[in-house]
Amino acid sequence: MAGSQSNRDGSGRPDGDRSACGPGCACAAGNEFSAGEVRRELRSYRKSGPPRTTRWLIEGLRADGVDGLTVLDIGAGVGAVHQQLLADGAARAIDIDGSPAFVDAARDEAARRGTLDRVRYEVGDFVALAPDMEPADLVALDRVLCCYSDMAALVRLSAALAGRRYGLVYPRDTWWMRLAGRLLNGVAVLFRRRTRAWVHRTADVEALVTEAGLTPRSHRATLYWQVAVYERPVA
Numbered sequence: 221m222a223g224s225q226s227n228r229d230g231s232g233r234p235d236g237d238r239s240a241c242g243p244g245c246a247c248a249a250g251n252e253f254s255a256g257e258v259r260r261e262l263r264s265y266r267k268s269g270p271p272r273t274t275r276w277l278i279e280g281l282r283a284d285g286v287d288g289l290t291v292l293d294i295g296a297g298v299g300a301v302h303q304q305l306l307a308d309g310a311a312r313a314i315d316i317d318g319s320p321a322f323v324d325a326a327r328d329e330a331a332r333r334g335t336l337d338r339v340r341y342e343v344g345d346f347v348a349l350a351p352d353m354e355p356a357d358l359v360a361l362d363r364v365l366c367c368y369s370d371m372a373a374l375v376r377l378s379a380a381l382a383g384r385r386y387g388l389v390y391p392r393d394t395w396w397m398r399l400a401g402r403l404l405n406g407v408a409v410l411f412r413r414r415t416r417a418w419v420h421r422t423a424d425v426e427a428l429v430t431e432a433g434l435t436p437r438s439h440r441a442t443l444y445w446q447v448a449v450y451e452r453p454v455a
C-alpha cells in the first residue's frame with residue numbers, strides 16, 4: 221500500500237502496483253498541485269521564508285561556499301533552495317518539477333529577484349528526463365522522495381548527477397510517519413487525489429546514495445523529517 225516503506229527491491233512500489241505516482245504518471249508529474257495551493261505556498265514563502273528543514277538543507281549544501289557552482293533543484297516547488305544558493309553566489313540553476321503550477325510560481329519568484337536569466341526551467345518527471353540532464357555541482361531534493369513511488373530510480377539517477385554535494389529532505393522512517401502516510405493516503409483516496417505520501421526506508425535511500433560514490437556529510441532530523449547531505453570525495 222502507498223505510504224508504506226519501500227518494498228524489497230527498494231523501488232517503493234508495492235509488488236504489482238504501479239497505480240499511484242509511478243514514473244510518467246500525471247501525479248508524479250505534479251498536476252495534482254493546483255494553482256490555488258501553489259499560490260498559497262508562494263505567499264507563505266514570501267512572508268515567512270522557507271521552513272526549517274529547507275534552511276538546514278541549504279546550510280548543508282553551501283557549507284564550503286557556493287561561488288560559481290551550478291545547482292540542480294529537483295521538485296523545486298517555489299524555488300526556495302536554488303534561489304538562496306544563487307543569492308549566496310551560485311552561478312546557475314536548473315529547476316525541474318513535474319508541476320507546471322510550481323514552475324510558474326518559481327519563475328515568478330525568479331523574476332521578482334532578478335535571477336530569471338540564471339535559471340533554466342524544465343517541466344516533467346525527472347526520472348524520465350534524467351538521461352538528457354547534465355551534471356551539477358549541487359543537487360537538491362527537498363521533500364520530493366515522499367511524493368514519488370520509484371525512489372530507487374529517483375535517487376540513483378539524481379545522485380549520479382551530483383558533482384560535489386547532494387542533499388535530501390525526506391520523511392523519517394518511523395512508525396508514526398508510516399501511520400501518518402497511511403492516514404494521508406486514505407484522505408487522498410477519499411478526495412480522489414492521485415498523489416500518495418511515501419515513507420521510503422532510510423537504509424535503502426542511504427545505500428543507493430553511497431553506491432553512487434557519495435559519502436555522508438551531515439544529518440539532522442525533526443520529529444517528522446530528516447535532512448541528509450552527502451559529498452563526493454575529491455579524487
Ligand SMILES: C[S@@+](CC[C@H](N)C(=O)[O-])C[C@H]1O[C@@H](n2cnc3c(N)ncnc32)[C@H](O)[C@@H]1O
Nearest residue numbers: 250295296297317318319345346362363367368
Ligand atoms: C511536496 S512538493 C515540495 C516542493 C519543494 N521542494 C518544497 O520543499 O517546498 C514536491 C514537489 O516535487 C515534485 N516532484 C515529485 N516527484 C518528481 C519527479 N519525479 N520529477 C520532478 N518533480 C517531481 C512535485 O511536482 C512537487 O512540486
